[in-house]
Amino acid sequence: MAKATNLGFPRVGVRRELKTALEAYWKGSATAVELLAVARELRARHWALQRDAGLEHVPSNDFTLYDHVLDMSCLVGCVPPRYQWDGGVVDLDTQFAMARGRQVGDVDVTAMEMTKWLDTNYHFLVPEFAADQTFKVSSTKVFDEFEEALALGVVTRPVLVGPLTYVTFGKKAADSVVSNGDLIARLTPVFIEVLQRLAALGAVWVQIDEPALVLDCDEADKAAARGFYDAVRACVPSLKVLVATYFDTLRDNAAFTFSLPVAGVHIDLCRGEGQANTSANDADAVLDAAVALAEGKVLSMGVVDGRNIWRNDLSVSLRRVERAVAALGVESVFVAGSCSLLHSPVDLAAEGKLDEQLRSWMAFATQKLGEIKALSRPRAEIGGELAASDRVQADRRSSTRIHDVRVKARVASLTDDMARRQSPFSVRRAAQRAAIALPSFPTTTIGSFPQTPAIRKARAALKRGELTEAEYSAAMEREIQLVVDFQHEVGLDVLVHGEPERNDMVEYFGEQLSGFTFTQNGWVQSYGSRCVKPPVIFGDVSRAAPMTVRWSKYAQSLTTKPMKGMLTGPITIVQWSFVRDDQPRQMTSRQIALAIRDEVVDLEVAGIRIIQIDEAAVREGLPLRRADWPAYLTSAVTDFGIAASGVQDATQIHTHMCYSEFNTMIGSIAAMDADAISIECSRSKMELLDAFASFKYPNEIGPGVYDIHSPRVPTVAEIVALLVKAVEVIDPRLLWVNPDCGLKTRGWAEVKPALVAMVQGATELRALVQVTERSNELGDAVSV
Ligand SMILES: CN1c2c(nc(N)[nH]c2=O)NC[C@@H]1CNc1ccc(C(=O)N[C@@H](CCC(=O)N[C@@H](CCC(=O)N[C@@H](CCC(=O)O)C(=O)O)C(=O)O)C(=O)O)cc1
Ligand SMILES: N[C@@H](CCS)C(=O)O
Numbered sequence: 001m002a003k004a005t006n007l008g009f010p011r012v013g014v015r016r017e018l019k020t021a022l023e024a025y026w027k028g029s030a031t032a033v034e035l036l037a038v039a040r041e042l043r044a045r046h047w048a049l050q051r052d053a054g055l056e057h058v059p060s061n062d063f064t065l066y067d068h069v070l071d072m073s074c075l076v077g078c079v080p081p082r083y084q085w086d087g088g089v090v091d092l093d094t095q096f097a098m099a100r101g102r103q104v105g106d107v108d109v110t111a112m113e114m115t116k117w118l119d120t121n122y123h124f125l126v127p128e129f130a131a132d133q134t135f136k137v138s139s140t141k142v143f144d145e146f147e148e149a150l151a152l153g154v155v156t157r158p159v160l161v162g163p164l165t166y167v168t169f170g171k172k173a174a175d176s177v178v179s180n181g182d183l184i185a186r187l188t189p190v191f192i193e194v195l196q197r198l199a200a201l202g203a204v205w206v207q208i209d210e211p212a213l214v215l216d217c218d219e220a221d222k223a224a225a226r227g228f229y230d231a232v233r234a235c236v237p238s239l240k241v242l243v244a245t246y247f248d249t250l251r252d253n254a255a256f257t258f259s260l261p262v263a264g265v266h267i268d269l270c271r272g273e274g275q276a277n278t279s280a281n282d283a284d285a286v287l288d289a290a291v292a293l294a295e296g297k298v299l300s301m302g303v304v305d306g307r308n309i310w311r312n313d314l315s316v317s318l319r320r321v322e323r324a325v326a327a328l329g330v331e332s333v334f335v336a337g338s339c340s341l342l343h344s345p346v347d348l349a350a351e352g353k354l355d356e357q358l359r360s361w362m363a364f365a366t367q368k369l370g371e372i373k374a375l376s377r378p379r380a381e382i383g384g385e386l387a388a389s390d391r392v393q394a395d396r397r398s399s400t401r402i403h404d405v406r407v408k409a410r411v412a413s414l415t416d417d418m419a420r421r422q423s424p425f426s427v428r429r430a431a432q433r434a435a436i437a438l439p440s441f442p443t444t445t446i447g448s449f450p451q452t453p454a455i456r457k458a459r460a461a462l463k464r465g466e467l468t469e470a471e472y473s474a475a476m477e478r479e480i481q482l483v484v485d486f487q488h489e490v491g492l493d494v495l496v497h498g499e500p501e502r503n504d505m506v507e508y509f510g511e512q513l514s515g516f517t518f519t520q521n522g523w524v525q526s527y528g529s530r531c532v533k534p535p536v537i538f539g540d541v542s543r544a545a546p547m548t549v550r551w552s553k554y555a556q557s558l559t560t561k562p563m564k565g566m567l568t569g570p571i572t573i574v575q576w577s578f579v580r581d582d583q584p585r586q587m588t589s590r591q592i593a594l595a596i597r598d599e600v601v602d603l604e605v606a607g608i609r610i611i612q613i614d615e616a617a618v619r620e621g622l623p624l625r626r627a628d629w630p631a632y633l634t635s636a637v638t639d640f641g642i643a644a645s646g647v648q649d650a651t652q653i654h655t656h657m658c659y660s661e662f663n664t665m666i667g668s669i670a671a672m673d674a675d676a677i678s679i680e681c682s683r684s685k686m687e688l689l690d691a692f693a694s695f696k697y698p699n700e701i702g703p704g705v706y707d708i709h710s711p712r713v714p715t716v717a718e719i720v721a722l723l724v725k726a727v728e729v730i731d732p733r734l735l736w737v738n739p740d741c742g743l744k745t746r747g748w749a750e751v752k753p754a755l756v757a758m759v760q761g762a763t764e765l766r767a768l769v770q771v772t773e774r775s776n777e778l779g780d781a782v783s784v
C-alpha cells in the first residue's frame with residue numbers, strides 16, 4: 001500500500017558493541033582498524049535487519065562513531081582552530097579530540113561544548129562558528145557509507161542534518177555578527193556539492209533532518225532555509241529530498257515547510273497525545289492539516305513512536321495511514337517511525353527476564369520495523385497483526401496492575417502548602433548556617449565517584465547470583481569508606497557517599513519504585529559511548545520502602561563532616577524513563593514527587609542535614625514551543641516543591657542541573673527554591689552563569705568549575721580563573737565550588753588530581769576574596 005521507511009537506527013548494537021570498541025580504542029587496547037571493523041559490522045547488520053524487515057527506504061549516515069552533529073561539522077569542515085586541523089579530511093583523532101578533548105604530551109585542548117538534542121537525553125557536540133567561518137567538504141563518511149550499503153545490495157537514503165537545524169543549534173563566536181542566514185548561505189554550496197556527489201553515486205532520495213522547524217522559528221531564518229532548498233532544487237534536480245521534522249508538530253511552520261520545493265515532508269504524529277511535554281495535540285487534526293498541505297508531495301507519517309517502547313496501536317495508526325492514502329494516493333505516503341529509532345532500545349528479543357505481560361505491551365527498534373512494515377500494507381493482508389494489536393491494547397487498558405487507588409487518593413489530597421518550605425530562604429539560611437558549619441566557598445561534588453570495573457563486576461555478580469546481598473553490601477560499604485577517606489584527605493567540605501550502589505541515577509530508583517519495570521539490555525545512547533537503560537513506568541508509582549537511607553546513614557557514620565544525601569527528582573525520573581502514555585506526564589511526575597518526598601523526610605530523620613535532589617533533566621523536558629512552557633514549568637516547580645518541602649528549615653536542600661541553557665526558565669528555577677543549586681558551566685566558560693547573575697538568583701549556587709565529561713584534568717589556574725569570573729557576577733556568600741556533574745564516568749587517575757586542583761582553587765579564592773557575613777540578610781555582604 002504505502003512505502004515502509006525508517007529515519008534512523010540505533011548505532012550502539014544490541015550488546016553495546018560500539019561502546020566496547022570505542023572505549024578499547026581510547027584506552028589504546030584496540031587499533032583504529034579494529035574499531036572501524038566493528039563499526040562496519042554494525043552498519044551491515046542494521047542495514048540487513050531493515051532490508052529483511054521489508055523496508056523500502058533504509059537510512060545511511062545515521063550511524064556515527066560519536067555523534068551525528070559532530071559528523072556534520074566534520075563534513076562541512078567546521079573545526080575550531082584549537083584542534084589545529086590541517087584542512088584536509090578530518091581524521092579520527094581530530095574528531096575524538098573535538099568530542100572529548102585531548103591531553104597528550106604538549107597538546108592540551110578542551111572538548112567542544114555538548115548539549116541536549118532538543119528535548120531528548122541524547123547529547124550532541126555544539127558546532128562553533130567563527131566570525132569569518134568558511135565551510136568546505138572535509139569528510140567522505142556520507143559517501144563511503146552510501147557505497148558500503150550499495151555493495152551490500154541496499155540503495156540507502158542518506159541522512160544529513162539540515163542547514164537550518166545545524167545553524168540554529170550551533171554557537172557563534174562572541175565577536176561575531178554573522179547571522180543564521182549568512183551561515184546557511186555559506187553552507188549551501190557545500191551541501192550542494194555533497195548532494196551532487198550522492199546523486200552521482202546513485203542516491204535517489206536524501207533525508208534532510210530539520211527538527212528546528214518544530215520550534216518557534218524566525219522569519220529571516222525561514223527565508224534563508226527557503227533559499228537553501230531552492231538552490232538544492234535548482235542544482236540537484238534529480239535527487240528527491242525528504243525534509244524530516246520530529247519531536248513536535250509543525251504548527252505555524254506547517255504551511256512554510258510544505259511549501260518548500262522538496263519531494264516530501266516527514267511529520268511526527270506521536271508527540272502530543274499525552275506523550276510529549278506539550279499540550280495534547282490531536283494527531284488526527286495534525287494529519288488532516290498536513291494532508292491538505294501535502295498536495296504534490298510525499299507525506300512521511302511518523303506513526304510509530306521512536307521515543308517510547310509501547311507497542312503501536314495498529315488499528316488507530318492504520319486508519320490514519322488509510323486516510324492519507326485515500327487523499328494523496330498510495331505513491332505519496334510513507335510510513336515511518338516518528339523520529340530516528342536512535343532513542344529506542346535495539347531489540348526486545350534480548351530481554352530474557354521481562355515479565356511476560358509487560359513484554360507483550362512493548363516494542364523496541366527491531367519490533368518497530370515490523371510495525372512500520374505492517375502499517376504500509378493493505379488492511380486485508382495484516383488481519384493477524386491487527387487482531388494481535390487489538391488484544392494487546394485491550395489487555396493493557398483493562399490491566400489491574402496499572403492502577404493503585406491509594407496513590408491516586410494521595411495525589412488528590414495534596415495541598416498547596418505541601419509544595420512550599422516552611423520559611424523563606426533567608427530564614428532557612430540562618431537556621432542552616434547555625435546547624436552546619438561551612439567555610440566561605442564551600443567545596444563539594446555532585447554525588448557520584450568513579451564507577452570502577454570492580455564496582456560493576458560486583459553488581460553483575462550479584463545479578464548472576466554469584467554474590468549474596470550481604471557480600472554485595474559489604475563491597476559497596478568498602479567503596480563508600482574509600483570515597484569518604486579520599487574526600488577527607490583532599491579536604492572537601494560537604495561529602496557524598498559516591499553512589500557506588502547505583503547502576504544509574506534514574507534506573508536505580510526505577511528498580512525500587514512500584515509501577516516501574518526495567519530491562520536487561522534496553523540500552524539507549526546518551527552521548528558518545530555512554531548509554532542508559534531507561535526504566536519503564538507502566539503504572540501508578542509509589543515507594544515500597546526507603547531507597548537510599550541505609551547508604552547515606554552508613555556514610556554519615558564515617559565522618560563528622562556533613563554527608564549530602566542524594567536523590568533524583570521527579571521530573572528527571574520521568575524524563576529519563578519510558579513513560580506510560582495512558583495518562584498525562586504531569587500525573588506521573590506528581591506521583592513520583594510524593595515518593596521522593598517520603599525519602600527526603602526519611603533521610604532527615606536519619607540525621608542527614610543536606611539532601612540533594614537532582615533535577616538534571618528539568619531544562620531538557622522544557623516543551624519545544626514557548627506556548628507550552630507555562631503549564632510544564634508550573635507543574636515542574638510544584639513537583640520539586642512537593643519532593644523538597646517535607647523537611648525542617650535547618651535541613652539544606654540542594655539541586656543539580658546539567659547541560660542546559662537556563663535563560664529561558666530562570667524564574668522557575670528560582671521558584672523551585674532549592675537552598676543551593678549546582679549547574680554545568682565550565683565548557684561554556686561560565687557563560688551559563690549569566691542567566692543567574694542577571695536574574696539576581698537569590699539562593700546559593702555552585703557553577704561547575706571543571707568539565708567531568710572529558711578525561712582532561714583541569715589546572716588550578718583554570719579553576720581559579722573560572723571562580724574569579726563567577727565572583728564578579730554572583731554574591732560571594734552564595735557561591736559553592738564543585739565540578740560540573742557527577743564523577744561516575746571518570747577514573748580515579750583523573751578524579752584525584754582534578755579534585756585536588758578544585759580544592760586548591762577554592763583555597764586560593766578564599767585568599768583572594770574575603771567574605772564577611774555581617775547579618776543574615778543578603779545584600780550587605782562585604783567582599784574585598
Ligand atoms: C548524568 N547523565 C545521565 C543522563 N541520563 C541518565 N539516565 N543517567 C545519567 O547519569 N543524562 C545526562 C547525563 C549524561 N549521560 C550519561 C549517560 C550514561 C552514563 C553512564 O555512565 N552510563 C554507563 C552505564 C551505566 C550503567 O547502567 N551501569 C550498570 C551496568 C554496567 C555494565 O555495563 N555491566 C556490564 C558487566 C560489568 C562487568 O562484569 O564488568 C554488562 O552488563 O555487560 C551498572 O553499573 O550496574 C555506560 O557505561 O554507558 C553517564 C552519563
Ligand atoms: N548525583 C548524580 C547527578 C548526575 S546529573 C551524579 O553525581 O552522578
Ligand SMILES: [Zn+2]
Binds near residue numbers: 616657740741742
Ligand atoms: Zn549532572
